[in-house]
Amino acid sequence: MDDVSVTIRSDADVVAARGMGRSLAEDYGFGMTDVTMIATAISELARNILKYAHEGEIVVETVQRNSRSGVSVVARDDGPGIADVGLAMQDGFSTADSLGLGLPGTRRLMDEFEIVSSPGAGTIVTAIKWLR
């Protein structure tokens, strides 16, 4: 299955990224509810790129580990980075005009969630949903 990569620079790119992620997840056999959760997670991650880094990339690809298959969503930017990832993962934490729900909420939509970030070094979020 082809991986999907979308450069995020505008609100139209957010729509494009979640649409392509949705198609890939559907083709890979995810049910409606899971597809919607994946598309929503992509939307939130793409939004964070726009809001904090202004430009970045979303890559959606299939993954296999042990006997499991799933899709991974990687959101990558060269923006300001996150000084305290632990704090950013707390419900209610907000650095801008978000509702402060972005990252913890997105984690709840997916099965695995990892952030690599430091100030000035950009941010890479990897989120995986496994096929049941």
Add this chain to the structure above:
Amino acid sequence: MPVPILKQGDCLIASIQSALTDADMLDLRDELSDRVGRFRSKGVIIDVTVLDVLDSFASRTLRTISEMVRLRGAETVIVGIQPGVAFSMVQLGLSLDGVTTVLDLEEGLAHLERSRRARAALAGG
């Protein structure tokens, strides 16, 4: 793509046809607020049946529209939130507190009809 807005009696029906960008959502907000005044509408239905994602921005904009329309003297009803969308919104921690939501367009029209009768009864009494 702009959202078509139909006028039916004293109601406006915004029938979303495809995925919306943030700019489209903001246009819908401004357009509805404007038309409520122009047509002296009492009710607004926003049909989101085709939307496969209601993320933080879309939820916040729906809340804003509902409140703006209320301040302009009309009532907003959101119809057609799909089961997977509802589940994702709950997982994400989003709420539409203070916004009336009903199952589908039919229920939305029935809700606004009940509001109309209640207003008429008040005016008559």
